[in-house]
Amino acid sequence: MTYPQRLTAPTLALLLFGMAAGAPAADAGKGAEIATNVCAACHGADGNSPVPTFPNLAGQQPSYLTKELQDYKSGKRASEVMAPFAASLSDADIANLAAHFSTQKPAPGTVTRPELLTRGKKLYFEGNPDSGVPSCDSCHEANGAGANNGGFPRIASQHVDYTLEQFKLYAGNKRMNGKRVMRTIASRLSEEETLALAEYLASMP
Ligand code: HEC
Ligand code: HEC
Incomplete structure (x- = not known):
């Protein structure tokens, strides 16, 4: 592995330490910010969606949320609506969003029949x-x-x-x-x- 030449020793140490420490813990607060700014119109800021064709995300399992967002981003799960939103999310954004939505309280569903x-x-x-x-x-x-x-x-x-x-x-x-x-x-x-x-x-x- 080669690093760019201008990488200083302290930066390199930080980089290697970061790799060894693995991914940083997800930040639900940062996820809530993205949810409010980007996802709320369709899914509700707390993941209880106001429209029956848009899925509720509140209380959803974090591993499932992460996988589906990664799959929309890569195109493995096809959706014209979700693709552009998922495309702009980094891995950290996705982890933060999963931490946010999975810890929200699901509202009761609506039975029609x-x-x-x-x-x-x-x-x-x-x-x-x-x-x-x-x-x-x-x-x-x-x-x-x-x-x-x-x-x-x-x-x-x-x-x-x-x-x-x-x-x-x-x-x-x-x-x-x-x-x-x-x-x-x-x-x-x-x-x-x-x-x-x-x-x-x-x-x-
Ligand atoms: C314009 C409306 C809209 C916006 C904005 C939107 N979504 Fe979606 N979302 C949808 C629709 C519609 C689906 C269902 C797509 C399908 O059938 O695969 C969906 C599906 C999902 C799913 C899969 C849910 C499941 O149960 O499988 C996740 C996770 C998700 N959205 C997260 C997000 C996040 C996070 C954001 C903000 C960054 C966001 N969405 C923004 C409309 C939207
Ligand atoms: C052997 C395990 C298994 C069984 C049995 C099973 N499911 Fe699933 N189901 C899954 C998995 C895993 C997913 C995640 C998405 C995928 O794999 O497409 C899923 C996804 C779903 C989804 C989509 C959720 C979403 O938010 O988009 C629905 C709805 C669903 N299952 C309903 C059912 C129903 C109803 C039954 C019983 C008739 C059932 N499942 C039986 C494993 C199972």
Whole structure:
């Protein structure tokens, strides 16, 4: 490895020390600043989005937030809306934003078709053995909070419209940055099942 010649010994020492110390701790305060200035109009400054087609980010798992933002930035997760915003974020910005949104309190979701909740709950905990759909709680936990370890996102209290759109993208092989499992699941769900599940997720606190 070569360093530019004008690098002084103290700078070099700092650089090497920084490398050894690894990434600096994320700063949720700096994340909150970017959230207020850049993300708030669509996701809400606290990650509770005012529009049902824009996902809630409050309480989302930090490892998932980090990965998705990196994937929007690299283009692995395709979104015309998110790409330009993600492109301008540094790795530190992304870590700070993940620290901010993951520690915000999720607002309750909005259920629009309460008659589907019983069906949705059964699917969530039992899947559909006839069509080979696994239960959701095995990965997303019984309360829908997901898990930071393993990259399982929080799906509880999410907007119905956003969830339905993601099922559509998975089933159509248009959301390709993750593991295969969600594409398989989405392609096996009937339209009514996706509706019932989306409503049930919105009902979870
Ligand atoms: C103009 C509206 C808009 C702005 C501004 C915006 N987003 Fe988004 N965001 C969206 C939409 C729409 C999606 C869903 C895209 C998709 O389907 O992949 C999304 C998705 C996301 C996701 C994925 C959520 C999930 O559950 O998978 C994250 C994380 C995210 N945005 C973070 C941010 C951050 C951080 C900022 C500010 C730097 C920001 N967004 C600015 C509209 C916006
Ligand atoms: C084997 C583990 C696993 C199972 C079972 C599973 N998921 Fe997922 N799910 C994931 C992972 C990992 C992701 C992260 C994104 C990706 O890989 O595309 C995800 C993403 C999602 C998303 C997108 C979240 C967002 O914010 O964009 C939704 C919605 C979802 N899952 C719903 C469900 C439902 C409903 C079920 C049950 C029918 C289910 N999942 C079963 C692992 C699983």
